[in-house]
Amino acid sequence: MHDLLLRLHALSPKQFQLDSRQVTEGDVFVCRQGTLQDSHEFADCAVKQGAIGIIANRPLPVPVPCLITPNFTTSVAIIDQYLEHPGDALRQIGITGTNGKTTVAFGLHHLLNDNNTSSYSGTLGTLTQGDWTQQLNTTPDSLTLLNRFKRYQDLGLTHHVMEVSSHALAQDRVDSIRYDLALFTNITEDHLDYHLSVDAYQQAKLRLIEKLKPSGKVIYNLDDDSHIVINARCRARFDTFSYSRQNPKADLFGEVINLSAQGSEVVFHYQGQQQHCTLNLPFLHNVDNALAMASAALMEGIPLVEVANKLQTLPRVPGRSECYQHQGKAIIVDYAHNQASVASLLRQCQQIKNGKLHTIIGVTGDRLADAAGIGSTVRELSDEVTFTTDNPLGVPVNRIFAELDPDALCHKQADRELAIQRAIKKMKSGDLLVICGKGEEQHQYLSSDKSMPTPYRGDIAIVKSCLSELA
Template sequence: MLKSTLLDTLNRLGPARFVLDSRAVRSGDAFVCKQGLNQDSHQFAEAAVDAGACVVIATRPLALSVPCLVTGSFAASISLINHYLQFPAEGLTQIGVTGTNGKTTVAYGLHQLLNQEDHSSYSGTLGRLAGNHLVPQLNTTADAVTLLNQFHELRQQGYRHHVMEVSSHALAQDRVDAMLFDVAVFTNISEDHLDFHGHRDAYQQAKLRLIDRLKPGGTAVINLDDDSAAVIADRCRQRADIIGYSCTDSSATLYADIHHCGAQGSEFVLHYQQNRYPCRLALPFQYNVENALAMIGAALAAGHPLSTVIHQLVQLRTAPGRGQRMVWADGSQAIVDYAHNQPSLSLLLNQARQQCQGAIHTVVGVTGDRIEDAAQIGTTALTLSDHCYFTCDNPLGRPIEQILKRMDPDRAARQIPCRHGAIAAALAAMKPGDLLLLCGKGDEQYQYLSADRAHPAPYDGDWQILTQLRPASR
């Protein structure tokens, strides 16, 4: 139970923010200490005080010139902050989106849908978006302290919805344990981040923890076309309502009968509660029809009328770096996409192959923490593309030549370490009607060269390089 004296002290001091990083402390902040696996931030408490912290929240006593509130555990510190801020997450409809692929597209698109009728905010891989102001953030899902600060600000500013990407790392590390969700969206669960989770089962179990964070009476929106759908639905039993969506199962709550699908967008008929609704979507390929169904399901669960959602669907903008398309007068085109693992690359290439009449040119790399997947990703690209260019994508301390050799051991001519040079080579080889796929980086404008991710090297960005080398036809 929280000691009232700790809460009284916080109320008396009235800290402006709660901060985990001593380097980010400003005058009037509270510095929150945490004993981590590799670092104990208690050792930076004095530096935080020197930077202006008016109070320190710690898990053990510290001799400081400002009050030090000792909670005994980091979880207790989070609980104290939550009480002080009067449980800020509860002032918002909280929608969590998780999955191996599609999180960003679904969360960003859902934010657009909700924001047209209500005051919505977004946080995820792209950063934190409230109004028209996008602020970068370090992780897809912020730490618990940062989240509480953000929810407090959003509630004060009158926001009603918060749509957030929830990563497997965040769920495994208890970053969202101070909040409950109204809606949980599952796009798919395949295999990723095994360097962190160790094996697929641990990765899947981390994703499923999002169901445990649902409010009583909450709703899970599940992709029935995904192999993990039955496992997710089983975890929901007696915990949550389910909205299932599908492009193949006509018995799903939301079923899309696709009439046309391509790089330019899709047209489909939505079947819901024995009614049919014509829908248009400007996002490319079938997997974005699935993503659109996830958005529709979440919007319905949040109480928005279906007619309004469908009307807004055609106005959806592509998330930066997710299926961004450029077209040229000779019929050739390019798509910048975040496809960075074997399942997402295979899906993108297979659907592109069905639509492209010309040759497919693929620029792709492998991050240093996924080097064990390099051969599989290289084989997928070589099998499904006509021309491949293997290049740099966040080597994280691994020699880039070693990564490229694993992707393509036979043809050094396809290995172009400089990503800018790889894009230029692909553009030079294209003929009218060809398709260029720039995969893996999305909208990222940096390269993580070292293993500790410190001091990332600036990178112009795939879309920016594309625009510089060959601007779109007007």
């Protein structure tokens, strides 16, 4: 280990790269044996791109220094040590759960970002000092994170708020991070194509607790059944903090006063204090999300009155319950894509609609097993349904449609833009259209290669364009 560190110091790399295509002059290329691809095969390409060294798990005939480690995990550990553990210089807040991760992480970032000292990473990409960068996965690989933490350290940031997916936890992508706060929004059922069982999915989520520092704390939703297993996993090793809109005994209780598609009014109850808060986030699930953000902010030392004031000026999360209105018609663009989140959203929409409820939805190619349940739920809770594409990932669209609607009861349109245009034209005054699945995304993964997305205009841009034509 010491010899490898000395050799790294001698190379003095600019950055460490996993993708040979991303290598630039002065970088070190790090090889990894994956399940589908072995990046050792691209070492020569990395050298041609300007790599000054290679970290590999076997000897390679390359014209630059090749540092050999027994496995990729060891490679990351050595790089972390070389960089002097940059992640430890930040307050690390990890947010996981089946639903709500993006809204909570994005919102919490804003609560903590008074002096541009917080960074967000997750489904929306990364946001640092006002600059957005897209990323392939909700939670990046461990090497990307180390490079990022080094940059954050150099910028003088104090907080990193990140979504942590079940895939990332199962694949050890966050092994180099020790969290100060672990926040659980809820754990229901999702990604069974990968985890195979609800229990395995839940166990993957719970691994976030094992990534905590000894002084770490756990925040959980007392209204979600998962609080039982979360408390059992903590077993007095870590302090816990609960939030609820149903149970006044929670550490933070949110009493809902008013609720609409435009926002809500809540009274926070915390340690004998009461604080009124008007949220511009619609629906009950966003009250839960606001309580989660508030809990983390309180744990970070922000007074309750300040938390409430900041929540009142919280920006809308892109593609999450974005509402547009025109001549008595309402359109909601939302990222809801699993059965639980779709059912919750549509049930709440049923309560606020004045006319018909129209729904546009698809399922991704890797969630085919969930299609029947999602299709059934949408047909039950909607007056008009259009099934369309949502990242088919190489799965034939007709096969996805057959799973969503085996009885061929609903309209299908593979072109998502045409599906939205048609639905908006069919709407009458009082109707409500819900467009599920993609949120703010401006791409489609038509093939299984997620490194090659197909540009897509985006649900939000299409809605705005259609409404301007109707004006």
